[in-house]
Amino acid sequence: MSSISPRGPNSEIAHHHHQISYSAHFENSLHHILEYPPRSSRDGITIIPNTSSQQPQQGVSIREKDVDARNLPHITLQQLPLSVHDPRRIFASPVPGIRLTHPGGWLEGGEGPSGEEQRAWTREFVEANNISGEQELGMAVQHHMQQNVELAKERMRARYEAQQQNARVEKEIKTLMDQREMEVKIETRMKEDARIRRENREHKRKVPAV
Structure with missing residues (x-):
């Protein structure tokens, strides 16, 4: 959901993302994953920034520049949201238990915002939070992401309770x-x-006496 994205629910960048159709099945799956995250912290292929000295591992991670866009799935807005078990989901996401179809893509599936949009968000985020270094940026983004995950959990719990009340x-x-x-x-x-x-x-009264 956009509320889990570091861009937050009010970002203009996510304008087209808000046109995704509602799916009770996807919402229920997301609620279950948020409430009962998997024990394993590694779920999906992680993307290593080009500036990082970390070495990729086969089937575990890949350097950003080595991702071939031609091999990524083509997903239309009408297909979203994809099932959380869709085999096209192979990349790690900020939410344990949910994989992405594209590096930096939406939780619902799809390629997400463009690189320029992500850079624009980063500039806005750095200015708004007075961030002065890459390490500080990483920590701030992680904290912001965790806040959004908690907000999503609260929303999912409220939705679940409303469903139970309706039932x-x-x-x-x-x-x-x-x-x-x-x-x-x-x-x-x-x-x-x-x-x-x-x-x-009435019948007895009408029957003549013999």
Whole structure:
């Protein structure tokens, strides 16, 4: 969800992202993952910045410049959100348990904002938080991401509680409707029995004595 993205829910960068259709199945899956994250901290291929001295590991990580855009899946807005189990999700995301289809892509799937948009967000974030170094930037982004994850968890919990409340109300309504249906059947049966008894009495009065 955009609220988990470091860009936050109010960013103009995410304008087209907000056009993604609502999916209860995806929301439920996301809620479960946020509430019960996987034990393993490694989930998906991580992207190593070109300036990093870290060495890529086969099947575990890849340097940013080595990602071939031609091998990345083409995903349209109409296909989103993708199932969290979609096999095209192979890259690590900030949320343990959810993989991305593209490096830096959206949690719902797709390539996400362009490099220029990400750089614009970085400049805004640095200025807004008075950040002076790369290490400080990394820590600030991590903190901001964690805040957004917690906000998403709260929203998911509220949604889940609302669903449970709606389910309870629907169950109560069904119970009342079933009860009323039974009452109507009993009333109908009683009226029918009364009609039959009345007709029997009238029939006896009309039968001449022998």
